[in-house]
Amino acid sequence: MSSQTAVPDDNTAALDFLHLAVAPRTEGKPREKGLTMVMDQGWPIEFVDGMLDAFGSYLDVVKLWDPLLLSSVRHVRRRVEAYLKHDVLVQPGGLFLEVAEQQDKTGEVLKRLRDFGFDCVEVSSTTSTRGTLDEHSELVRAAVDLGYRVVGEVGRKFADGDETRLAEHVIDIDVTVGEFTRLLEAGAWKVYWEGHLLRMVMGDDPDGIRAQAGTGTQQVLEVARQVGQDNIMFEVSGLRPKQNRQWLQFWLVRTFGPDVNIANARIEEMANLEAIRRGNHPIFGFGNAGNYPWMRTGSSVERWWRA
Amino acid sequence: MSSQTAVPDDNTAALDFLHLAVAPRTEGKPREKGLTMVMDQGWPIEFVDGMLDAFGSYLDVVKLWDPLLLSSVRHVRRRVEAYLKHDVLVQPGGLFLEVAEQQDKTGEVLKRLRDFGFDCVEVSSTTSTRGTLDEHSELVRAAVDLGYRVVGEVGRKFADGDETRLAEHVIDIDVTVGEFTRLLEAGAWKVYWEGHLLRMVMGDDPDGIRAQAGTGTQQVLEVARQVGQDNIMFEVSGLRPKQNRQWLQFWLVRTFGPDVNIANARIEEMANLEAIRRGNHPIFGFGNAGNYPWMRTGSSVERWWRA
Amino acid sequence: MSSQTAVPDDNTAALDFLHLAVAPRTEGKPREKGLTMVMDQGWPIEFVDGMLDAFGSYLDVVKLWDPLLLSSVRHVRRRVEAYLKHDVLVQPGGLFLEVAEQQDKTGEVLKRLRDFGFDCVEVSSTTSTRGTLDEHSELVRAAVDLGYRVVGEVGRKFADGDETRLAEHVIDIDVTVGEFTRLLEAGAWKVYWEGHLLRMVMGDDPDGIRAQAGTGTQQVLEVARQVGQDNIMFEVSGLRPKQNRQWLQFWLVRTFGPDVNIANARIEEMANLEAIRRGNHPIFGFGNAGNYPWMRTGSSVERWWRA
Numbered sequence: 027m028s029s030q031t032a033v034p035d036d037n038t039a040a041l042d043f044l045h046l047a048v049a050p051r052t053e054g055k056p057r058e059k060g061l062t063m064v065m066d067q068g069w070p071i072e073f074v075d076g077m078l079d080a081f082g083s084y085l086d087v088v089k090l091w092d093p094l095l096l097s098s099v100r101h102v103r104r105r106v107e108a109y110l111k112h113d114v115l116v117q118p119g120g121l122f123l124e125v126a127e128q129q130d131k132t133g134e135v136l137k138r139l140r141d142f143g144f145d146c147v148e149v150s151s152t153t154s155t156r157g158t159l160d161e162h163s164e165l166v167r168a169a170v171d172l173g174y175r176v177v178g179e180v181g182r183k184f185a186d187g188d189e190t191r192l193a194e195h196v197i198d199i200d201v202t203v204g205e206f207t208r209l210l211e212a213g214a215w216k217v218y219w220e221g222h223l224l225r226m227v228m229g230d231d232p233d234g235i236r237a238q239a240g241t242g243t244q245q246v247l248e249v250a251r252q253v254g255q256d257n258i259m260f261e262v263s264g265l266r267p268k269q270n271r272q273w274l275q276f277w278l279v280r281t282f283g284p285d286v287n288i289a290n291a292r293i294e295e296m297a298n299l300e301a302i303r304r305g306n307h308p309i310f311g312f313g314n315a316g317n318y319p320w321m322r323t324g325s326s327v328e329r330w331w332r333a
Numbered sequence: 334m335s336s337q338t339a340v341p342d343d344n345t346a347a348l349d350f351l352h353l354a355v356a357p358r359t360e361g362k363p364r365e366k367g368l369t370m371v372m373d374q375g376w377p378i379e380f381v382d383g384m385l386d387a388f389g390s391y392l393d394v395v396k397l398w399d400p401l402l403l404s405s406v407r408h409v410r411r412r413v414e415a416y417l418k419h420d421v422l423v424q425p426g427g428l429f430l431e432v433a434e435q436q437d438k439t440g441e442v443l444k445r446l447r448d449f450g451f452d453c454v455e456v457s458s459t460t461s462t463r464g465t466l467d468e469h470s471e472l473v474r475a476a477v478d479l480g481y482r483v484v485g486e487v488g489r490k491f492a493d494g495d496e497t498r499l500a501e502h503v504i505d506i507d508v509t510v511g512e513f514t515r516l517l518e519a520g521a522w523k524v525y526w527e528g529h530l531l532r533m534v535m536g537d538d539p540d541g542i543r544a545q546a547g548t549g550t551q552q553v554l555e556v557a558r559q560v561g562q563d564n565i566m567f568e569v570s571g572l573r574p575k576q577n578r579q580w581l582q583f584w585l586v587r588t589f590g591p592d593v594n595i596a597n598a599r600i601e602e603m604a605n606l607e608a609i610r611r612g613n614h615p616i617f618g619f620g621n622a623g624n625y626p627w628m629r630t631g632s633s634v635e636r637w638w639r640a
Numbered sequence: 641m642s643s644q645t646a647v648p649d650d651n652t653a654a655l656d657f658l659h660l661a662v663a664p665r666t667e668g669k670p671r672e673k674g675l676t677m678v679m680d681q682g683w684p685i686e687f688v689d690g691m692l693d694a695f696g697s698y699l700d701v702v703k704l705w706d707p708l709l710l711s712s713v714r715h716v717r718r719r720v721e722a723y724l725k726h727d728v729l730v731q732p733g734g735l736f737l738e739v740a741e742q743q744d745k746t747g748e749v750l751k752r753l754r755d756f757g758f759d760c761v762e763v764s765s766t767t768s769t770r771g772t773l774d775e776h777s778e779l780v781r782a783a784v785d786l787g788y789r790v791v792g793e794v795g796r797k798f799a800d801g802d803e804t805r806l807a808e809h810v811i812d813i814d815v816t817v818g819e820f821t822r823l824l825e826a827g828a829w830k831v832y833w834e835g836h837l838l839r840m841v842m843g844d845d846p847d848g849i850r851a852q853a854g855t856g857t858q859q860v861l862e863v864a865r866q867v868g869q870d871n872i873m874f875e876v877s878g879l880r881p882k883q884n885r886q887w888l889q890f891w892l893v894r895t896f897g898p899d900v901n902i903a904n905a906r907i908e909e910m911a912n913l914e915a916i917r918r919g920n921h922p923i924f925g926f927g928n929a930g931n932y933p934w935m936r937t938g939s940s941v942e943r944w945w946r947a
Contacts (some may be wrong), residue, residue, distance in 0.1 A: 033755050037712040044709070044752050046739050061444020068604045076684020080711040092613065093604035095351070097387040098344040109598070121613060121628070125353050128631060138351050141340050183615055184624050267574060267881060297682045297707035306735060308704065308797050310836070317798050321735070324742060373910045378688020399920065400911035403656070404694040428935070432660050434778040435938060445658050490922050491931050529924070537864060549863050574881060 048328070049304040051318045053284050054081060056115055059256040061216070062299060063087040063289035065264045066105070068094055074108050074293065081296040087146060087177070087259075087289075092119030097256070100144075106143040115175055117146035124150070132165065138171050148218065149209070150179030163212035170213040177259065178209030181220030188223065195226050197245045198250075206253040216251075219289055221261030230270050230275065232311025235277050236314035243281060255282055268295070275302050276309040276316060280331050291328040305330055356611040358639070359592050362377030362390060362420055366563040368396040368523070369606060370596035371605040372571045373412070377399055378379045381393040381415050381600060388603040389419035392464060394453060394566075394596075395483075406449075419472030422482055424453035430594075432459070433475040447479050454527065456516070470519035484566065487517030488527030489500070495530065502533050504552045506559075513560040528568030528597055535584065536579050539618025542584050562589055566596040566600065575602070581624060582609050587638050612637055642685040659697065660810050663918040663934045663944070666899050669697060669727055673870040675830070676913060677701040677903035679878045680719070682708055688722050688907065696726035697912040699846030701760060701791075701873075701903075706733030712860055713756075719758040729789055731760035738764070746779065762832065763795030784827040786805070791873065792823030795834030802837065809840050809852070810857045813866075820867040831867075844884050846925025849891050853930035857895060869896055882909070889916050890923040890930060894945050917945055 034043070041048055052060055066074065066088050078085065088109050095118065108135050110118045116223065118139050126135035130133075147169045150161055162178070169176045178204060190202045210219050227242040229235035235243075248250035250258060250269065264273045271292075278286045284303040301307035303322025314322070315333070323330045341350070347356055359367055373381065373395050385392065395416050402425065416423045421618045425446050433442035437604065454476045456469055469485070476483045487509060489495035497509045516524050534549040536542035536564065542550075557565055567589075578599075585593045591610040598606050608614035612627025621629070622640070630637045655662055661838070668672055673696035678890025680688065680702050692699065702723050709716065722908050723730045732753050750761065763776055776792070783790045794816060796802035797839065803815045823831050841856040843849035847858075864872055874896075876888045885906075892900045896919070898917040905913050915921035928936070937944045 033713060033717060033752075035714050035717060038758075038780050040709045040711060040716045041736070042712050043713050044736065044740075044749050045745060046709075046736055046749065048710075048739070068350070068384075068387065068601065070380050071388070072379060072383050072686060075684075076686050080682065080708075080715045084710070091604075093608035094387075095347045095353075096391070096604055096607050096942060097347060097613075099340060099347050099350050100342050100344060100386045102347045103342060104338060112666070122348070122351065122353055122821070125355070125628060128628070129354065131352060135351050135353065138340075142347075183617075184621070190339075194920060239458060246573075260792065267576065269881065282614075297705075297710055300710050301707035303712075310797075314798070314800060317736075317800075321739060321742070375694065375908065377687050377694070379690050399916035400751055401694075402654045402660075403698070403911055403914050403918075404654060406647060406654050406657050407651060408694045409654045410647060410649060417838075423772060428932075429655070429658065432662070432935060433658075435935070436661065442658050442660065443786075445647075449654075450851060490924075491928070493928060493931075514717065553661050572882070624739075 042140050048306060049284065051303075055086065059287060060285040060303070061086040061259060061287040062291055063089065063259060063287075063294065064293045064296065065089045065091050065263065065290045066293060067091045069293060071101075071108050071245055074105070077293050077296065078108065078112040080115070081300070082114065084296050085112070085293075086302045087115040087117060088293075089119055089148070089275035089290075091119045095119070095122055099123075102142060105328055108288065110143060110145070115146040116144050116174040117148055117177065118144050120150040120179065123147065130288050133168065136169055136172055136174075140174065145173070146175040146177060148177050148179055148311050149214070150218070159294050162209060162268040166188060166209060166212040176214045177222060178214040178217040179204075179290060180209070180217055181207045181221060183222045185223075185226070191223065191227075195242060197227055197242075197243060199248055199251065203252045206249070206257065210253075212268055216259050218259045218261050218288065222315065225263070225266070225270070230266075231273055235273060236312070245268075247281065254287055256285075256287065259287040261289040262291070264290045264292045272298070272302065272309060273297055273311060276312070279303055279305075279313075280315065283329070283331055286323040299324065336594075337490040343542065345368040345376045355613060362393065362634070364393055365504050366594060367592040367610070368393040368535055368566060369598055369601065369603065370396065370593040370594075372396045372398050373401065373600060373601045374398045374554065377401065378408075378411050378415050378599060381412065384600050384603065385419040388457070388607070389421065390602075391603050391607045392421050394424060396424045396455070396597075397425060399428040402426070402429055403571065409449060417450060417452070419479060422453040423451050424455055424484065425451050427455040429459040429488065430454065434522060437469070440475065443476055443479055443481075447481065452480070453482040453484060455486055456521070457525070464472060473516060473521050475520040485513075485524040486527060487512045487516070487524055488530035490527060490529045492530075492533070498530065498534075504534055504549075504556065505553060506555055508626075509556050510559045511565065512558045513556070517560075517564055523564055523566045523594065525566045525568050525596055528570040531567060532573070532577070532581060537573070537603060537608045538580055542580060543619070547637070550584075554588065557589065563592075563594065566594040568596040569598070572601045578602075579605070579609065579616060582606055583619070586610055586612075587619075587622065652847060656658070662920060664900065665917075669700065671700055673901060674702040674917070675701065675873060675900040675901040676905055676910065677873060677901075678907045678910065679703045679904045680706050680708065681705050681878065682905060683907060685715075685718050688719070691907050692722065692726040692728070693908065695914070696728065698910050698914045699726070699730060699907075700726050701729040702907075703731045703733060703762070703904075704818040706735040709733070709736055709792065710811070716756060724757060726758070729760040731762055731791065732758050732760050732766040734762040734793065737761065740897065742942075746855045747782065747905035748914055750783055750786055750788075754788065759787070760791060762791050762793055763828070764832070777822060778830050780823060790824075790828045792820075792831040793826035793834060794819045794823070794831055795844055797834060799840070805837065805841075809856060810865065811841055811856075813859060816863050817866045820863070820871065824867075824871055830873050830901065832873045832875050832903055835877040838874060839880070839888060840875070840883070842888065843885055844880070844901050850926070857891075861895065864896065870893075870899075875902040875903040876905070878904045878906045885909075886916065886923060887925060889913055893900040893917055893919075897943070897945055
């Protein structure tokens with residue numbers, strides 16, 4: 027057996043201790059790009075703590091999924107605190123802010139959510155008749171005044187009534203860019219791009235993604251060019267099967283590079299997503315492109331994610 | 334930043350604190366309808382504790398999945414106690430009672446399971462040559478005498494040898510109603526309706542469910558009309574992919590309303606199921622029907638789940 | 641209610657306490673066959689502890705999935721210790737040893753991984769240009785000298801460049817047997833057979849598996865005959881949907897019996913896999929063969945897994 031080397035018991039990155047180089051991250055926390063957002067779907071708080079203890083440095087924003095508000099005040103408070111302790115922005119699900127709008131309680135609910143400790147809020151319109159853009163800009167400003175980091179949202183889960191699409195699979199680029207711009211000008215820090223829209227437009231599995239690479243992905247690229255890629259948080263639904271989620275996360279990294287902002291990841295898959303960002307994870311269905319691109323290129327290619 | 338409001342650190346429902354109205358539940362625990370049963374597939378006990386701490390008020394019955402009995406006495410005892418502490422009825426998987434029947438140890442095993450703390454037991458016949466109905470009625474009575482809440486089961490996982498079906502997708506309504514009635518008359522509190530049977534009969538995905546809406550779902554409705562909806566616990570397999578599980582849970586709520594009894598949910602999805610019951614969860618594949626029906630109707634429609 | 645029997649609070653097997661017989665295991669730990677290997681994909685350490693507390697006696701080897709090395713030294717050490725405490729061999733993901741090869745640091749990295757507490761190591765070549773067999777044999781010997789239990793690997797995730805296959809679905813039996821033999825002769829304890837290769841060759845769902853039963857499965861059987869079944873650890877990817885994983889685990893048990901070595905299981909499914917090994921778990925898609933074969937045959941058939 028080898029003579030025992032002193033192994034530190036600290037937060038040194040394990041790979042540094044091993045003297046192994048991997049594709050690096052451009053920024054550490056707090057980041058302005060390469061953001062990972064997780065939708066907390068309700069694992070126990072101790073479970074969350076354990077995940078953050080291991081991989082908290084890769085998590086920037088968490089959304090406490092709407093059904094979590096079906097629990098108690100005590101529970102929600104403890105959950106929010108678990109994330110704040112790890113310097114993660116904590117946002118409530120967007121749904122109840124829409125309920126609040128319906129029930130004319132936006133101001134009060136925003137204040138009370140702030141009292142809970144939430145420091146990030148989403149301005150979206152998933153289900154309600156979409157308010158005028160003016161009203162949304164106003165809501166963004168009100169939230170900023172309350173001390174929130176505000177994330178807007180563009181696009182809707184269901185194509186029916188989504189004015190940012192010309193058809194289920196086709197973006198209206200001008201309307202889309204207009205909404206992004208308006209939200210950002212009103213003070214939004216970043217803007218989510220709705221995930222169910224994206225999977226319709228970009229495809230949801232390798233065959234679809236490749237088939238739509240020349241159409242949907244090109245539209246998405248054009249929007250990103252006009253809006254600024256770093257302003258967009260691309261949602262990839264955490265409710266889809268794991269395979270589909272990975273295919274799209276991989277495709278976003280392949281298209282936009284490791285510094286793409288990805289939203290709606292699952293907390294138990296932070297390391298998985300991080301490995302996809304670093305090009306060290308196998309993704310099937312895209313031929314050799316998914317075959318550990320960073321490792322395969324021996325780190326000798328500058329834009330290895332295109333290899 | 335807003336001035337700090339005192340946030341209570343107690344079991345006040347978070348939504349009440351926010352002064353937000355959502356679709357209410359008809360009954361709190363102990364419930365006689367709107368029951369949720371979870372099949373515990375073996376998460377760590379601390380994980381179970383954490384889930385119950387958050388959402389225990391939505392859980393009525395748990396079944397400790399058969400493979401869990403492959404662990405130690407100490408472990409099973411602690412697991413049972415974790416649920417009892419949260420006023421959840423605890424039942425062992427039905428399989429080993431069938432093994433006990435084969436090995437002529439039913440009486441002894443029932444007694445020892447009771448000593449473990451189990452206070453609910455299932456009388457089913459998943460695999461064994463189905464005993465006569467008389468024998469099952471007798472077993473129900475014996476279990477009731479031992480202090481158990483007894484849940485019967487109608488239907489079998491595999492169509493081969495299932496006398497409650499005329500074909501894989503077709504129920505024999507008379508035989509089915511007869512078995513429900515017999516079990517209830519013998520003292521069963523509720524009766525599970527086998528989930529793999531139901532997904533064959535009602536469909537397993539949106540296309541199938543819609544295609545069988547006029548046939549399978551109508552048969553299920555007719556059985557429920559004759560037996561009494563509240564007497565039936567509809568199983569939706571926790572071993573199927575999450576999507577399929579959600580589609581069927583949604584369809585049961587849409588068909589029978591939020592007070593339908595749903596069995597075999599997964600413990601990590603209690604909040605998810607609760608949100609489906611409340612009409613505040615998006616379900617894809619059913620057009621606008623799955624588009625947050627309670628929110629979308631603005632709570633102004635009495636039977637919003639049909640909207 | 642029954643009079644209370646004294647229930648021990650110890651590690652007695654729950655089924656023994658119930659006096660229920662189930663299909664037994666041939667060997668307890670440490671095993672030489674019937675091995676279960678889990679790929680730890682990053683659950684919190686407390687979660688791992690809880691799973692091992694319940695089902696640790698069914699786990700023989702764990703691989704800490706490569707992305708886990710993206711966490712801190714402190715975290716990796718604690719994770720390794722959690723498994724060692726339960727007498728589980730702990731191996732790092734194979735990827736970083738390949739990175740080390742690329743970066744000419746194999747010797748150093750092997751030593752440092754040993755210092756972390758890892759006591760098992762995999763010699764594979766997933767992505768790198770495959771080194772000569774001589775180099776791999778040398779690496780096996782070096783690892784053995786450092787005190788490692790060494791597990792080799794045959795086959796590659798991507799067919800492109802995999803010399804053990806004649807086509808995506810066809811094994812080159814001679815080359816395959818040659819690689820197994822070489823690795824074993826060099827000192828490997830066992831050898832993984834790559835899971836993505838196996839699902840191509842044996843099929844990935846019931847239709848495929850049955851269609852390839854006379855071709856792919858026969859090839860796998862022939863390799864096992866020449867190499868010795870107990871020397872092979874059959875991988876079933878823990879990244880595939882749960883259904884596909886279960887279908888293949890079932891098929892391996894059906895083909896090779898309960899003492900087949902199965903790798904890449906998920907830690908939350910140890911009890912599930914154990915139940916499949918014991919013939920007490922329903923598997924759909926294979927007709928009656930998946931219908932609880934041990935129970936169904938009443939334990940009266942010697943090779944019940946073929947029933």
